[in-house]
Structures are given as structure tokens and as C-alpha cells.
Amino acid sequence: MKYVLLIIGMLCGLFMGGCATIPPEAPELSVQLGLRISAVESAHNRLLEDFFAEKRRQIDHYVQEVWMPVFTREFFSDPKVSDMWGQVVQSQDPGDRIKFMTLVGPRLQDKINRKRLELIQPLDELERIIKAKLKAEYDNMRAINNSLTAYLQSAAKVEENRRRYLAMLGLSEKGLDTFVDDTDKAVDTLVGTAHTMEDHVKNAEKFKETVSAIIETLRK
Numbered sequence: 001m002k003y004v005l006l007i008i009g010m011l012c013g014l015f016m017g018g019c020a021t022i023p024p025e026a027p028e029l030s031v032q033l034g035l036r037i038s039a040v041e042s043a044h045n046r047l048l049e050d051f052f053a054e055k056r057r058q059i060d061h062y063v064q065e066v067w068m069p070v071f072t073r074e075f076f077s078d079p080k081v082s083d084m085w086g087q088v089v090q091s092q093d094p095g096d097r098i099k100f101m102t103l104v105g106p107r108l109q110d111k112i113n114r115k116r117l118e119l120i121q122p123l124d125e126l127e128r129i130i131k132a133k134l135k136a137e138y139d140n141m142r143a144i145n146n147s148l149t150a151y152l153q154s155a156a157k158v159e160e161n162r163r164r165y166l167a168m169l170g171l172s173e174k175g176l177d178t179f180v181d182d183t184d185k186a187v188d189t190l191v192g193t194a195h196t197m198e199d200h201v202k203n204a205e206k207f208k209e210t211v212s213a214i215i216e217t218l219r220k
Helices: 002-013 026-076 079-090 094-154 158-168 176-190 197-219
Strands: none
Touching: 026 079, 026 094, 026 176, 026 197, 079 094, 094 176, 094 197, 176 197
């Protein structure tokens, strides 16, 4: 994106010298820039998708390798479950173990699925919002470039249009990269070191709060 903005800036620089002479190559350069904007947008979207895919993989690994063992250990430490499991172990009937696993297994899996969904859904929503914002910015850049192209091709007076086009180029530099960085840090916090289920719950809540705050900022 910075590359594209640089070229747009160079085009606008043609108008800042106060000279009304427009180089004959300028209209063609502007047309080529329009094509370049679309190519950069596609690349930007692919990078964004790869970023969120990696964040989902990190969350999946966290749920399977970090959260689930702690959850399972605490689940079986519950006195009622522990007593029931003790009876099953001492039973000579293999059917008792099958019955126990049939009863407990689906409940454990449901808890695991719910935890994954709880952590993945905010990322899905955030990705949709950032993509929409990204598209809006590139659409704005294309609109600006189309106006520049028309301006160059019509050879309008430079000084009369200079300020209007520079004002149009006031794109937000809060930048989507900032929100991507914040998301990266939020996931790192989630999958970071935690020794108890209470720690995992706190990390998950902090993760969801951070992502929700990013979403709310993007919606403003």
C-alpha cells in the first residue's frame, strides 16, 4: 500500500510546483497506477488471510495442547466424577467403562468445541471487518486515481485543482496494520503460559476483550 501511495504522491507532486505543463507520460502513468492498485490489493488480501489462518492455527494448538489437558485434569478432579471413575476402574465389567466414556466423552468434546468457537468467532468477525475496511481504502484510492487520470487527460488548470486533490488524499494513517499488530499480540497473550484453569479463563477473557475493543474501534 505504501508503494501505491508513494506513486500517487509523485503524481500529485507534478501539481505542486505551480507549473501548468503536464508531462505527456503522466496520463499513462496514472492508468498503470490504477492497475497496480488492484494487484497490490489482491496481495494485501492474501497476506491478511494468511495472517488470520495462522492465528486460528495457534488457537487450535492452544485449545488442544494447552487448555484441554488443564480442563480435563480439573474435570476429573471433581469429587463426583473422580468417585465415579474410581468405581469404573474397580469394576470387572468392561461395559461400565464403555458406559462411562459414552456418558462423559460427548460432554468433554462439547466443552472443547465451545471453547474453540468462543475464541475463533471474534477472530472471524475481526477479519471480516478489516477486509471491509481494506476494500473501502482501496476503493477510495481507485476513485482518487480515476479522478487524477481524468484530470491529467483533460489538462485542467493545475493550481485550481491542486488543493482539492491533496485533500482527497487524506487517507487514514491509523492504518489497518495497527489493528493486525494488536490482534497478533492478543493471540500471543491467549496462548501464553498459564498453569491453572483460572489463568486460562483470565487469558481468554483478556483476549476476547482486546478483540472486541478492536472491532468496536473499526466500527466507528
